[in-house]
Amino acid sequence: MxxxxxxxxxxxxxxxxxxxxxxxxxxxxxxxxxxxARTSMGAAVAAAEKHAGGKAVRAEYEKGKDGRWAYDVEVAGGTDMFDVRIDADAGTVIASTKDAADSDDEGDKAD
Structure with missing residues (x-):
């Protein structure tokens, strides 16, 4: 044994x-x-915060299913959490979804 x-x-x-x-x-x-990337993580976080009207609590740089690189920023806005995806080249919002407050976004719709 x-x-x-x-x-x-x-x-x-x-x-x-x-x-x-x-x-x-x-x-x-x-x-x-x-x-x-043409857009810095700081600029991506600022764009996500402005879009969601809150403060970023997490940011990642990752390759999406479409093969494009983007920033995935989780933003706390009041009592809501938002996953905001920012194009790494243009610095614009690609997608934004209201999310449950969590620390692991694996499998979330916006990922």
């Missing part, structure tokens, strides 16, 4: 290390792309 626990723990550590390495490669790839 003790040997089985050690094998399971070793497999979990190896899996975690692989996931962290994948995350690091993705993050460095995204960092390279954000340097090429």
């Amino acid at each position: 003790k040997k089985l626990k050690m094998i399971v723990c070793a497999a979990a550590v190896m899996t975690s290390a692989t996931a962290l390495a994948d995350d690091a490669r993705t993050a460095s790839h995204e960092a390279g792309n954000v340097a090429q």
